[in-house]
Amino acid sequence: MDGTRVFLANSNQHINIGKETHSRNGFVYVKNPHLDLMEEDILYHLDLGTKTHNLPAMFGDIKFVCVGGSPNRMKAFAQFMQKELGHEGEDNDLKNICAGTDRYSMYKVGPVLSISHGMGIPSISIMLHELIKLLHHAKCCDVTIIRIGTSGGLGVEPGSVVITDVAVDSFFKPQFEQVILDRVVTRSTELDQDLASELLKCSGKDFPTLIGHTMCTYDFYEGQGRLDGALCCFSNEKKLEYLKRAYNAGVRNIEMESTVFAAMCRLCGLKAAVICVTLLNRLEGDQIKASHEVLAEYQRRPQQLIATLIKKRLGLINDKELLDNAIV
Amino acid sequence: MDGTRVFLANSNQHINIGKETHSRNGFVYVKNPHLDLMEEDILYHLDLGTKTHNLPAMFGDIKFVCVGGSPNRMKAFAQFMQKELGHEGEDNDLKNICAGTDRYSMYKVGPVLSISHGMGIPSISIMLHELIKLLHHAKCCDVTIIRIGTSGGLGVEPGSVVITDVAVDSFFKPQFEQVILDRVVTRSTELDQDLASELLKCSGKDFPTLIGHTMCTYDFYEGQGRLDGALCCFSNEKKLEYLKRAYNAGVRNIEMESTVFAAMCRLCGLKAAVICVTLLNRLEGDQIKASHEVLAEYQRRPQQLIATLIKKRLGLINDKELLDNAIV
Numbered sequence: 001m002d003g004t005r006v007f008l009a010n011s012n013q014h015i016n017i018g019k020e021t022h023s024r025n026g027f028v029y030v031k032n033p034h035l036d037l038m039e040e041d042i043l044y045h046l047d048l049g050t051k052t053h054n055l056p057a058m059f060g061d062i063k064f065v066c067v068g069g070s071p072n073r074m075k076a077f078a079q080f081m082q083k084e085l086g087h088e089g090e091d092n093d094l095k096n097i098c099a100g101t102d103r104y105s106m107y108k109v110g111p112v113l114s115i116s117h118g119m120g121i122p123s124i125s126i127m128l129h130e131l132i133k134l135l136h137h138a139k140c141c142d143v144t145i146i147r148i149g150t151s152g153g154l155g156v157e158p159g160s161v162v163i164t165d166v167a168v169d170s171f172f173k174p175q176f177e178q179v180i181l182d183r184v185v186t187r188s189t190e191l192d193q194d195l196a197s198e199l200l201k202c203s204g205k206d207f208p209t210l211i212g213h214t215m216c217t218y219d220f221y222e223g224q225g226r227l228d229g230a231l232c233c234f235s236n237e238k239k240l241e242y243l244k245r246a247y248n249a250g251v252r253n254i255e256m257e258s259t260v261f262a263a264m265c266r267l268c269g270l271k272a273a274v275i276c277v278t279l280l281n282r283l284e285g286d287q288i289k290a291s292h293e294v295l296a297e298y299q300r301r302p303q304q305l306i307a308t309l310i311k312k313r314l315g316l317i318n319d320k321e322l323l324d325n326a327i328v
Numbered sequence: 329m330d331g332t333r334v335f336l337a338n339s340n341q342h343i344n345i346g347k348e349t350h351s352r353n354g355f356v357y358v359k360n361p362h363l364d365l366m367e368e369d370i371l372y373h374l375d376l377g378t379k380t381h382n383l384p385a386m387f388g389d390i391k392f393v394c395v396g397g398s399p400n401r402m403k404a405f406a407q408f409m410q411k412e413l414g415h416e417g418e419d420n421d422l423k424n425i426c427a428g429t430d431r432y433s434m435y436k437v438g439p440v441l442s443i444s445h446g447m448g449i450p451s452i453s454i455m456l457h458e459l460i461k462l463l464h465h466a467k468c469c470d471v472t473i474i475r476i477g478t479s480g481g482l483g484v485e486p487g488s489v490v491i492t493d494v495a496v497d498s499f500f501k502p503q504f505e506q507v508i509l510d511r512v513v514t515r516s517t518e519l520d521q522d523l524a525s526e527l528l529k530c531s532g533k534d535f536p537t538l539i540g541h542t543m544c545t546y547d548f549y550e551g552q553g554r555l556d557g558a559l560c561c562f563s564n565e566k567k568l569e570y571l572k573r574a575y576n577a578g579v580r581n582i583e584m585e586s587t588v589f590a591a592m593c594r595l596c597g598l599k600a601a602v603i604c605v606t607l608l609n610r611l612e613g614d615q616i617k618a619s620h621e622v623l624a625e626y627q628r629r630p631q632q633l634i635a636t637l638i639k640k641r642l643g644l645i646n647d648k649e650l651l652d653n654a655i656v
Binding site: 030031032033034035038040041042044045069070071072100102103118119120121122123125126128129130132133136170171178179180181182217218219220221222223225227228229230231232233234236238239242256264267268287288289292 | 358359360361362363366368369370372373397398399400428430431446447448449450451453454456457458460461464498499506507508509510545546547548549550551553555556557558559560561562564566567570584592595596615616617620
């Protein structure tokens with residue numbers, strides 16, 4: 001990856017702690033020497049803790065973690081997985097594990113954990129810190145984590161599903177800048193390429209699926225070049241010039257969480273993927289005008305892809321069935 | 329304000345569109361020439377729109393907007409305002425105006441609007457763009473907006489309420505950096521000083537209230553110098569050295585939304601304040617260990633202050649009653 005090499009070469013002025021990226025023995029690990037010294041760890045925003053909950057018993061069997069912005073969508077995904085994995089009789093058991101807080105929602109279906117993360121880098125970052133500690137305390141092993149999101153598309157048909165190869169910032173760089181105390185630390189945002197390829201193989205004929213760069217911004221309006229916010233000081237021409245430059249740099253969709261998600265998962269030995277459906281083509285407009293029904297159907301698309309991957313990994317479908325459904 | 333002068337003097341390399349800060353005729357205004365050309369404006373994340381809803385009829389009488397991270401807390405605030413304003417009989421009417429989406433929750437009690445904004449700058453920024461457009465479309469006039477939040481305290485007793493005079497970033501600068509297309513625009517984060525003083529006068533004897541700087545970060549763990557995240561590469565000494573520098577710069581609490589809130593409200597002619605209760609003293613620890621009951625009582629404190637301000641403005645209490653309750 002040329003972009004990553006350039007970024008690493010240019011990052012000498014920053015601290016770089018992104019080199020050690022493989023997990024030891026498949027365990028999720030934390031990179032924090034202070035944690036071992038703590039008698040208790042309260043995962044405040046999840047309303048869980050090491051003294052109040054038996055985390056290995058509750059979560060030790062987790063193999064797949066799926067995260068997404070909207071609590072309702074992540075509940076719907078958990079219900080969908082109940083059906084897909086034949087856990088339907090357990091409907092009454094599908095309770096929100098984080099019911100004691102309204103910051104995030106969490107559901108568990110067998111080896112699958114479904115969690116909401118709200119909108120934006122800071123919101124997903126809080127959840128990821130606590131989730132990674134949770135998986136560590138629970139001694140989880142060989143965990144795959146996938147973000148299922150919504151996004152604005154760039155030069156792709158609305159409803160297309162984009163599997164991210166690398167998350168880039170507003171300047172099209174494959175990096176995430178984390179402020180630590182008052183120093184800026186640059187982290188790599190590359191995702192697991194094998195997982196991205198495996199996910200692409202799970203796609204079917206029902207909707208377009210592609211691999212591309214995903215741009216992650218701090219803002220939905222000015223930061224994504226929208227003309228319809230409360231504040232806007234640029235022209236339609238400047239907007240299109242920027243979005244076209246993004247397209248030429250390989251960006252196929254824009255969202256608000258992928259860089260920090262890629263950076264943190266990479267540092268903690270989690271194999272990670274980002275799959276977002278595009279709700280509109282940003283080269284054609286800014287407002288999301290599709291009906292609730294159309295948008296709801298779009299949002300089920302990444303879920304179908306992930307369900308196929310999980311069932312394949314669990315041996316519930318075989319390669320032949322996968323091929324029968326695939327675009328050849 | 330020395331800090332602000334230094335910032336303005338240093339900001340020549342950036343675009344600065346933060347100078348025009350007073351509202352014309354008390355109306356909330358948008359700074360976006362494109363909006364007038366739009367036939368319809370869909371406020372996507374609020375599930376409202378100019379063609380589907382009569383916004384002036386629904387919201388035209390709004391004078392006070394209170395925003396806060398947690399949906400449950402903002403519902404509790406609306407219920408509290410029902411009692412305070414004598415709207416108790418209307419309990420059944422307290423419905424979530426944004427029920428069609430799970431991104432934000434919104435409640436209206438007479439002239440008071442209560443809205444949740446999630447966690448972090450990107451999340452509150454989306455809400456503010458759509459809220460400001462909503463107030464503009466509804467032709468609202470003389471609106472006061474207050475963020476009621478939770479925060480980490482710095483050298484103040486847990487449960488103290490901090491009224492922000494100016495929001496500062498991780499480098500203690502009174503500014504917010506907004507990426508627009510791929511340029512960085514620096515905006516002032518000063519809040520309305522008269523409103524801050526008026527709020528301080530509404531405080532009583534029940535809990536400590538003070539005016540101070542509020543530091544706003546992009547992250548709860550590494551960005552706030554916490555030792556208990558999934559990632560941590562600094563020592564307890566480095567952490568305390570940073571937090572003490574923040575204290576010496578005038579910071580009394582740390583949260584994750586105030587800079588963009590101050591910057592956007594200022595640009596759109598909204599008189600704005602930030603009032604946060606502190607859940608712990610960060611010089612003494614990182615984990616929030618107080619019981620649910622204690623934390624719930626803490627979170628009602630900023631609400632009491634705002635209720636007093638609103639009742640005073642509406643003529644429901646007079647200056648004598650205020651003085652009787654005040655610390656003299």
